[in-house]
Amino acid sequence: MAGHDALPLVVLTEQFAKLPGIGMKTAARLAYHVMSMEAAEVEEFAQALQNAKKTVHYCQCCENLTDQELCPVCEDESRDHQVICVVETPKDIAAFERTGEYKGTYHVLHGLISPLRGVLPDDLKIRSLLRRVQAGGIQEVIMATNPTVEGDATAAYVSQLLKPLGVTVSRLAFGLPVGGMLEYADEVTLYKALENRNII
Amino acid sequence: MAGHDALPLVVLTEQFAKLPGIGMKTAARLAYHVMSMEAAEVEEFAQALQNAKKTVHYCQCCENLTDQELCPVCEDESRDHQVICVVETPKDIAAFERTGEYKGTYHVLHGLISPLRGVLPDDLKIRSLLRRVQAGGIQEVIMATNPTVEGDATAAYVSQLLKPLGVTVSRLAFGLPVGGMLEYADEVTLYKALENRNII
Numbered sequence: 001m002a003g004h005d006a007l008p009l010v011v012l013t014e015q016f017a018k019l020p021g022i023g024m025k026t027a028a029r030l031a032y033h034v035m036s037m038e039a040a041e042v043e044e045f046a047q048a049l050q051n052a053k054k055t056v057h058y059c060q061c062c063e064n065l066t067d068q069e070l071c072p073v074c075e076d077e078s079r080d081h082q083v084i085c086v087v088e089t090p091k092d093i094a095a096f097e098r099t100g101e102y103k104g105t106y107h108v109l110h111g112l113i114s115p116l117r118g119v120l121p122d123d124l125k126i127r128s129l130l131r132r133v134q135a136g137g138i139q140e141v142i143m144a145t146n147p148t149v150e151g152d153a154t155a156a157y158v159s160q161l162l163k164p165l166g167v168t169v170s171r172l173a174f175g176l177p178v179g180g181m182l183e184y185a186d187e188v189t190l191y192k193a194l195e196n197r198n199i200i
Numbered sequence: 201m202a203g204h205d206a207l208p209l210v211v212l213t214e215q216f217a218k219l220p221g222i223g224m225k226t227a228a229r230l231a232y233h234v235m236s237m238e239a240a241e242v243e244e245f246a247q248a249l250q251n252a253k254k255t256v257h258y259c260q261c262c263e264n265l266t267d268q269e270l271c272p273v274c275e276d277e278s279r280d281h282q283v284i285c286v287v288e289t290p291k292d293i294a295a296f297e298r299t300g301e302y303k304g305t306y307h308v309l310h311g312l313i314s315p316l317r318g319v320l321p322d323d324l325k326i327r328s329l330l331r332r333v334q335a336g337g338i339q340e341v342i343m344a345t346n347p348t349v350e351g352d353a354t355a356a357y358v359s360q361l362l363k364p365l366g367v368t369v370s371r372l373a374f375g376l377p378v379g380g381m382l383e384y385a386d387e388v389t390l391y392k393a394l395e396n397r398n399i400i
Contacts, residue, residue: 011252020229029291033220046247048215049246052211053242094228
Protein backbone atom coordinates (compact mmCIF):
# COMPACT_ATOMS: atom_id res chain seq x y z
CA MET A 1 0.00 0.00 0.00
CA ALA A 2 1.22 3.51 -0.70
CA GLY A 3 2.09 5.58 2.32
CA HIS A 4 -0.57 8.07 1.27
CA ASP A 5 -3.47 5.85 2.22
CA ALA A 6 -5.36 6.63 5.39
CA LEU A 7 -3.88 4.56 8.20
CA PRO A 8 -7.07 2.75 9.28
CA LEU A 9 -7.43 1.62 5.66
CA VAL A 10 -3.88 0.23 5.67
CA VAL A 11 -4.63 -1.62 8.91
CA LEU A 12 -7.81 -3.09 7.42
CA THR A 13 -5.95 -4.11 4.26
CA GLU A 14 -3.36 -5.92 6.36
CA GLN A 15 -6.12 -7.72 8.24
CA PHE A 16 -7.70 -8.92 4.99
CA ALA A 17 -4.28 -9.97 3.69
CA LYS A 18 -3.86 -12.29 6.69
CA LEU A 19 -6.72 -14.46 5.41
CA PRO A 20 -5.70 -17.52 3.41
CA GLY A 21 -5.57 -17.03 -0.36
CA ILE A 22 -5.89 -13.24 -0.15
CA GLY A 23 -2.89 -11.21 -1.35
CA MET A 24 -2.18 -7.52 -0.86
CA LYS A 25 -3.94 -6.44 -4.09
CA THR A 26 -7.14 -8.31 -3.27
CA ALA A 27 -6.93 -7.13 0.33
CA ALA A 28 -6.71 -3.51 -0.82
CA ARG A 29 -9.70 -4.03 -3.11
CA LEU A 30 -11.72 -5.50 -0.24
CA ALA A 31 -10.71 -2.68 2.12
CA TYR A 32 -11.84 -0.08 -0.43
CA HIS A 33 -15.06 -2.00 -0.89
CA VAL A 34 -15.71 -1.79 2.85
CA MET A 35 -15.40 2.00 2.52
CA SER A 36 -18.26 1.97 0.00
CA MET A 37 -20.49 -0.19 2.21
CA GLU A 38 -23.18 1.30 4.47
CA ALA A 39 -22.07 1.83 8.08
CA ALA A 40 -24.77 -0.61 9.23
CA GLU A 41 -23.50 -3.29 6.84
CA VAL A 42 -19.94 -2.93 8.13
CA GLU A 43 -21.23 -3.16 11.70
CA GLU A 44 -23.12 -6.34 10.77
CA PHE A 45 -19.96 -7.83 9.25
CA ALA A 46 -17.87 -6.97 12.33
CA GLN A 47 -20.51 -8.44 14.63
CA ALA A 48 -20.74 -11.62 12.55
CA LEU A 49 -16.98 -12.03 13.00
CA GLN A 50 -17.07 -11.50 16.76
CA ASN A 51 -20.25 -13.51 17.21
CA ALA A 52 -18.99 -16.52 15.28
CA LYS A 53 -15.72 -16.60 17.21
CA LYS A 54 -17.47 -16.12 20.56
CA THR A 55 -20.38 -18.55 20.23
CA VAL A 56 -19.03 -21.29 17.99
CA HIS A 57 -16.99 -24.02 19.67
CA TYR A 58 -16.41 -27.76 19.38
CA CYS A 59 -19.29 -30.21 19.88
CA GLN A 60 -18.76 -32.08 23.16
CA CYS A 61 -19.30 -35.37 21.38
CA CYS A 62 -17.90 -35.21 17.84
CA GLU A 63 -15.69 -32.05 17.88
CA ASN A 64 -17.63 -30.52 14.98
CA LEU A 65 -18.19 -26.76 15.14
CA THR A 66 -21.46 -25.77 16.80
CA ASP A 67 -23.03 -22.98 18.82
CA GLN A 68 -24.89 -25.48 21.02
CA GLU A 69 -23.60 -28.03 23.51
CA LEU A 70 -24.08 -30.78 20.92
CA CYS A 71 -24.02 -30.32 17.14
CA PRO A 72 -27.26 -30.97 15.18
CA VAL A 73 -25.99 -34.39 14.01
CA CYS A 74 -25.12 -35.64 17.50
CA GLU A 75 -28.41 -34.31 18.82
CA ASP A 76 -30.48 -35.95 16.07
CA GLU A 77 -31.93 -39.17 17.51
CA SER A 78 -33.05 -40.38 14.10
CA ARG A 79 -29.42 -40.85 13.04
CA ASP A 80 -27.43 -44.05 13.50
CA HIS A 81 -25.24 -43.42 16.54
CA GLN A 82 -23.53 -46.80 16.12
CA VAL A 83 -21.53 -45.56 13.13
CA ILE A 84 -18.85 -42.85 13.28
CA CYS A 85 -17.38 -41.28 10.15
CA VAL A 86 -13.95 -39.79 10.98
CA VAL A 87 -13.06 -36.69 8.92
CA GLU A 88 -10.28 -34.13 8.88
CA THR A 89 -12.31 -30.88 8.93
CA PRO A 90 -15.88 -29.66 9.54
CA LYS A 91 -16.04 -28.85 5.82
CA ASP A 92 -15.82 -32.59 5.07
CA ILE A 93 -19.00 -33.10 7.09
CA ALA A 94 -20.77 -30.58 4.88
CA ALA A 95 -19.63 -32.62 1.84
CA PHE A 96 -21.05 -35.84 3.30
CA GLU A 97 -24.30 -34.15 4.31
CA ARG A 98 -24.74 -32.93 0.74
CA THR A 99 -24.86 -36.55 -0.46
CA GLY A 100 -27.93 -37.04 1.76
CA GLU A 101 -27.01 -40.74 1.99
CA TYR A 102 -25.03 -40.96 5.21
CA LYS A 103 -27.16 -41.40 8.32
CA GLY A 104 -24.48 -42.05 10.96
CA THR A 105 -22.51 -39.60 13.10
CA TYR A 106 -19.14 -37.92 12.59
CA HIS A 107 -15.90 -37.21 14.40
CA VAL A 108 -13.67 -34.31 13.37
CA LEU A 109 -9.91 -34.76 13.89
CA HIS A 110 -9.14 -31.08 13.09
CA GLY A 111 -6.02 -31.97 11.15
CA LEU A 112 -3.89 -34.85 9.91
CA ILE A 113 -0.74 -36.31 11.43
CA SER A 114 2.22 -34.64 9.74
CA PRO A 115 5.55 -34.84 11.58
CA LEU A 116 7.18 -32.57 8.98
CA ARG A 117 4.75 -29.78 9.81
CA GLY A 118 4.99 -30.52 13.52
CA VAL A 119 1.47 -31.99 13.76
CA LEU A 120 1.62 -34.98 16.09
CA PRO A 121 -1.22 -37.36 17.09
CA ASP A 122 -1.69 -35.46 20.36
CA ASP A 123 -2.57 -32.31 18.40
CA LEU A 124 -5.59 -34.03 16.86
CA LYS A 125 -8.92 -34.91 18.45
CA ILE A 126 -8.07 -38.63 18.64
CA ARG A 127 -8.47 -39.05 22.39
CA SER A 128 -12.11 -37.96 22.34
CA LEU A 129 -12.73 -40.44 19.50
CA LEU A 130 -11.23 -43.27 21.56
CA ARG A 131 -13.36 -42.23 24.56
CA ARG A 132 -16.50 -42.38 22.40
CA VAL A 133 -15.65 -45.88 21.20
CA GLN A 134 -14.62 -47.04 24.70
CA ALA A 135 -17.96 -45.81 26.05
CA GLY A 136 -19.52 -48.58 23.96
CA GLY A 137 -22.39 -48.84 21.51
CA ILE A 138 -20.23 -48.18 18.43
CA GLN A 139 -20.22 -50.84 15.69
CA GLU A 140 -18.25 -49.26 12.89
CA VAL A 141 -15.79 -46.42 12.44
CA ILE A 142 -15.32 -45.21 8.86
CA MET A 143 -11.97 -43.51 8.24
CA ALA A 144 -12.85 -40.75 5.77
CA THR A 145 -9.64 -38.74 5.67
CA ASN A 146 -8.43 -37.57 2.26
CA PRO A 147 -6.63 -40.13 0.05
CA THR A 148 -3.28 -38.38 0.47
CA VAL A 149 -0.08 -39.57 2.14
CA GLU A 150 -0.99 -37.76 5.36
CA GLY A 151 -4.64 -38.82 5.17
CA ASP A 152 -3.66 -42.47 4.67
CA ALA A 153 -1.09 -42.34 7.48
CA THR A 154 -3.59 -40.79 9.88
CA ALA A 155 -6.25 -43.36 8.95
CA ALA A 156 -3.75 -46.18 9.53
CA TYR A 157 -2.64 -44.75 12.88
CA VAL A 158 -6.14 -44.19 14.21
CA SER A 159 -7.41 -47.57 13.00
CA GLN A 160 -4.57 -49.33 14.88
CA LEU A 161 -5.75 -47.66 18.08
CA LEU A 162 -9.38 -48.54 17.38
CA LYS A 163 -9.07 -52.20 16.39
CA PRO A 164 -8.19 -53.50 19.91
CA LEU A 165 -11.45 -51.90 21.09
CA GLY A 166 -13.44 -54.41 19.07
CA VAL A 167 -15.04 -52.13 16.47
CA THR A 168 -15.08 -52.58 12.70
CA VAL A 169 -12.81 -50.00 11.11
CA SER A 170 -13.31 -49.24 7.42
CA ARG A 171 -11.82 -46.84 4.88
CA LEU A 172 -13.58 -44.96 2.07
CA ALA A 173 -13.34 -46.72 -1.30
CA PHE A 174 -10.90 -45.26 -3.82
CA GLY A 175 -11.55 -45.47 -7.53
CA LEU A 176 -12.58 -43.46 -10.54
CA PRO A 177 -14.72 -40.43 -9.76
CA VAL A 178 -18.23 -40.89 -11.13
CA GLY A 179 -18.58 -39.01 -14.39
CA GLY A 180 -14.80 -38.82 -14.72
CA MET A 181 -12.88 -39.86 -17.82
CA LEU A 182 -10.63 -42.91 -17.68
CA GLU A 183 -8.27 -41.11 -20.05
CA TYR A 184 -7.62 -38.35 -17.54
CA ALA A 185 -7.38 -40.47 -14.39
CA ASP A 186 -3.96 -40.42 -12.74
CA GLU A 187 -2.02 -43.68 -12.40
CA VAL A 188 -2.59 -44.17 -8.69
CA THR A 189 -6.34 -43.65 -8.96
CA LEU A 190 -6.55 -46.04 -11.89
CA TYR A 191 -4.48 -48.63 -10.04
CA LYS A 192 -6.74 -48.31 -6.99
CA ALA A 193 -9.82 -48.64 -9.22
CA LEU A 194 -8.40 -51.79 -10.77
CA GLU A 195 -7.34 -53.24 -7.43
CA ASN A 196 -10.71 -52.63 -5.79
CA ARG A 197 -12.77 -53.80 -8.79
CA ASN A 198 -16.13 -55.38 -7.99
CA ILE A 199 -17.75 -58.50 -9.48
CA ILE A 200 -20.88 -57.56 -11.47
CA MET B 201 -23.71 -24.09 3.10
CA ALA B 202 -25.19 -27.25 4.50
CA GLY B 203 -27.91 -26.79 7.07
CA HIS B 204 -25.79 -28.63 9.59
CA ASP B 205 -23.36 -25.80 10.11
CA ALA B 206 -23.59 -23.71 13.24
CA LEU B 207 -25.75 -20.66 12.51
CA PRO B 208 -23.20 -17.95 13.43
CA LEU B 209 -20.83 -19.61 10.98
CA VAL B 210 -23.46 -19.47 8.22
CA VAL B 211 -24.03 -15.79 8.98
CA LEU B 212 -20.29 -15.08 8.81
CA THR B 213 -20.00 -17.01 5.54
CA GLU B 214 -22.80 -14.94 4.04
CA GLN B 215 -21.03 -11.76 5.13
CA PHE B 216 -17.80 -12.82 3.44
CA ALA B 217 -19.74 -13.82 0.31
CA LYS B 218 -21.06 -10.26 0.02
CA LEU B 219 -17.54 -9.00 -0.70
CA PRO B 220 -16.65 -8.55 -4.38
CA GLY B 221 -15.00 -11.56 -6.03
CA ILE B 222 -15.70 -13.89 -3.11
CA GLY B 223 -18.07 -16.79 -3.82
CA MET B 224 -19.77 -19.11 -1.35
CA LYS B 225 -16.93 -21.68 -1.40
CA THR B 226 -14.23 -19.12 -0.64
CA ALA B 227 -16.50 -17.46 1.91
CA ALA B 228 -16.94 -20.78 3.74
CA ARG B 229 -13.18 -21.32 3.70
CA LEU B 230 -12.60 -17.87 5.18
CA ALA B 231 -15.28 -18.38 7.84
CA TYR B 232 -13.67 -21.66 8.90
CA HIS B 233 -10.32 -19.91 8.98
CA VAL B 234 -11.72 -17.30 11.36
CA MET B 235 -12.67 -20.18 13.69
CA SER B 236 -9.03 -21.25 13.82
CA MET B 237 -7.81 -17.72 14.59
CA GLU B 238 -7.06 -16.55 18.13
CA ALA B 239 -9.93 -14.65 19.77
CA ALA B 240 -7.69 -11.56 20.04
CA GLU B 241 -6.92 -11.71 16.31
CA VAL B 242 -10.61 -11.87 15.41
CA GLU B 243 -11.28 -8.93 17.71
CA GLU B 244 -8.49 -6.98 15.98
CA PHE B 245 -10.01 -7.78 12.56
CA ALA B 246 -13.50 -6.70 13.67
CA GLN B 247 -12.13 -3.47 15.14
CA ALA B 248 -10.13 -2.73 11.99
CA LEU B 249 -13.40 -3.01 10.03
CA GLN B 250 -15.33 -0.74 12.37
CA ASN B 251 -12.46 1.68 12.79
CA ALA B 252 -11.82 2.07 9.07
CA LYS B 253 -15.49 2.71 8.36
CA LYS B 254 -15.87 5.13 11.30
CA THR B 255 -12.73 7.22 10.93
CA VAL B 256 -12.11 7.23 7.18
CA HIS B 257 -14.05 9.77 5.15
CA TYR B 258 -13.54 12.04 2.13
CA CYS B 259 -10.87 14.75 2.18
CA GLN B 260 -12.57 18.17 2.33
CA CYS B 261 -10.47 19.36 -0.58
CA CYS B 262 -9.85 16.47 -3.00
CA GLU B 263 -12.41 13.80 -1.95
CA ASN B 264 -9.66 11.19 -1.38
CA LEU B 265 -10.14 8.83 1.57
CA THR B 266 -8.50 10.07 4.77
CA ASP B 267 -8.87 9.91 8.53
CA GLN B 268 -7.91 13.60 8.87
CA GLU B 269 -9.69 16.76 7.74
CA LEU B 270 -7.33 16.98 4.77
CA CYS B 271 -5.53 14.06 3.11
CA PRO B 272 -1.69 13.96 3.31
CA VAL B 273 -1.37 15.21 -0.29
CA CYS B 274 -3.62 18.26 0.21
CA GLU B 275 -1.87 19.04 3.48
CA ASP B 276 1.63 18.79 1.98
CA GLU B 277 2.79 22.35 1.22
CA SER B 278 5.76 21.12 -0.79
CA ARG B 279 3.41 19.83 -3.50
CA ASP B 280 2.25 21.88 -6.46
CA HIS B 281 -1.24 23.00 -5.56
CA GLN B 282 -1.68 24.64 -8.98
CA VAL B 283 -2.09 21.28 -10.67
CA ILE B 284 -4.99 18.87 -10.08
CA CYS B 285 -4.94 15.29 -11.35
CA VAL B 286 -8.53 14.02 -11.66
CA VAL B 287 -8.91 10.28 -11.04
CA GLU B 288 -11.76 7.82 -10.72
CA THR B 289 -10.86 6.10 -7.42
CA PRO B 290 -8.50 6.52 -4.44
CA LYS B 291 -6.63 3.43 -5.71
CA ASP B 292 -5.58 5.43 -8.77
CA ILE B 293 -3.88 7.95 -6.46
CA ALA B 294 -1.84 5.15 -4.94
CA ALA B 295 -0.75 4.19 -8.48
CA PHE B 296 0.38 7.75 -9.25
CA GLU B 297 2.19 8.05 -5.93
CA ARG B 298 4.14 4.89 -6.73
CA THR B 299 5.67 6.61 -9.77
CA GLY B 300 7.18 9.20 -7.42
CA GLU B 301 7.11 11.68 -10.33
CA TYR B 302 3.87 13.54 -9.81
CA LYS B 303 4.10 16.48 -7.42
CA GLY B 304 0.67 18.07 -7.88
CA THR B 305 -2.60 17.37 -6.09
CA TYR B 306 -5.51 15.08 -6.92
CA HIS B 307 -9.27 15.04 -7.17
CA VAL B 308 -11.22 11.81 -6.84
CA LEU B 309 -14.48 11.59 -8.81
CA HIS B 310 -15.53 8.32 -7.11
CA GLY B 311 -16.90 6.85 -10.30
CA LEU B 312 -17.34 7.47 -14.01
CA ILE B 313 -20.36 8.77 -15.88
CA SER B 314 -22.29 5.73 -17.10
CA PRO B 315 -25.93 6.32 -18.04
CA LEU B 316 -26.40 2.57 -18.65
CA ARG B 317 -25.51 1.82 -15.03
CA GLY B 318 -27.48 4.81 -13.81
CA VAL B 319 -24.39 6.84 -12.87
CA LEU B 320 -25.03 10.46 -13.81
CA PRO B 321 -22.69 13.47 -13.47
CA ASP B 322 -24.43 14.51 -10.26
CA ASP B 323 -23.40 11.20 -8.64
CA LEU B 324 -19.73 12.07 -9.05
CA LYS B 325 -17.61 14.57 -7.11
CA ILE B 326 -17.57 17.04 -10.01
CA ARG B 327 -19.09 20.00 -8.18
CA SER B 328 -16.32 20.09 -5.56
CA LEU B 329 -13.76 20.01 -8.41
CA LEU B 330 -15.43 23.00 -10.07
CA ARG B 331 -15.46 24.83 -6.73
CA ARG B 332 -11.72 24.22 -6.32
CA VAL B 333 -11.01 25.62 -9.79
CA GLN B 334 -13.40 28.56 -9.33
CA ALA B 335 -11.64 29.43 -6.08
CA GLY B 336 -8.65 30.27 -8.26
CA GLY B 337 -4.95 29.48 -8.21
CA ILE B 338 -5.29 26.40 -10.44
CA GLN B 339 -3.26 26.37 -13.64
CA GLU B 340 -3.81 22.89 -15.00
CA VAL B 341 -6.26 20.05 -14.55
CA ILE B 342 -5.04 16.65 -15.77
CA MET B 343 -7.86 14.24 -16.65
CA ALA B 344 -6.50 10.87 -15.52
CA THR B 345 -9.56 8.64 -15.83
CA ASN B 346 -9.06 5.17 -17.32
CA PRO B 347 -8.67 5.02 -21.12
CA THR B 348 -12.03 3.28 -21.53
CA VAL B 349 -15.24 4.50 -23.15
CA GLU B 350 -16.62 5.67 -19.82
CA GLY B 351 -13.30 7.15 -18.74
CA ASP B 352 -12.99 9.11 -21.98
CA ALA B 353 -16.59 10.30 -21.84
CA THR B 354 -16.18 11.48 -18.26
CA ALA B 355 -12.93 13.27 -19.13
CA ALA B 356 -14.63 15.00 -22.06
CA TYR B 357 -17.64 16.00 -19.95
CA VAL B 358 -15.56 17.40 -17.09
CA SER B 359 -13.14 19.22 -19.40
CA GLN B 360 -16.05 21.00 -21.10
CA LEU B 361 -17.12 22.31 -17.70
CA LEU B 362 -13.57 23.33 -16.81
CA LYS B 363 -12.47 25.12 -19.98
CA PRO B 364 -14.74 28.18 -19.51
CA LEU B 365 -13.04 28.67 -16.14
CA GLY B 366 -9.76 29.52 -17.89
CA VAL B 367 -7.62 26.57 -16.81
CA THR B 368 -5.56 24.32 -19.04
CA VAL B 369 -7.18 20.90 -19.23
CA SER B 370 -5.03 17.97 -20.32
CA ARG B 371 -5.52 14.24 -20.74
CA LEU B 372 -3.08 11.45 -19.92
CA ALA B 373 -1.12 10.37 -23.01
CA PHE B 374 -2.11 7.18 -24.73
CA GLY B 375 0.91 5.38 -23.46
CA LEU B 376 -1.55 3.37 -21.46
CA PRO B 377 -2.80 0.25 -23.20
CA VAL B 378 -6.35 1.08 -24.33
CA GLY B 379 -8.91 -0.91 -22.38
CA GLY B 380 -6.42 -1.51 -19.56
CA MET B 381 -6.93 -0.53 -15.95
CA LEU B 382 -4.95 2.34 -14.45
CA GLU B 383 -4.66 0.48 -11.18
CA TYR B 384 -2.54 -2.27 -12.76
CA ALA B 385 -0.31 -0.09 -14.94
CA ASP B 386 3.41 -0.42 -14.26
CA GLU B 387 5.28 2.66 -13.00
CA VAL B 388 7.15 3.44 -16.23
CA THR B 389 4.05 3.26 -18.43
CA LEU B 390 2.19 5.47 -16.02
CA TYR B 391 5.08 7.96 -15.87
CA LYS B 392 5.29 8.12 -19.67
CA ALA B 393 1.57 8.68 -19.86
CA LEU B 394 1.92 11.52 -17.39
CA GLU B 395 4.91 13.06 -19.21
CA ASN B 396 3.26 13.01 -22.65
CA ARG B 397 -0.07 14.41 -21.56
CA ASN B 398 -1.80 16.46 -24.26
CA ILE B 399 -3.73 19.70 -24.08
CA ILE B 400 -7.40 19.08 -24.93
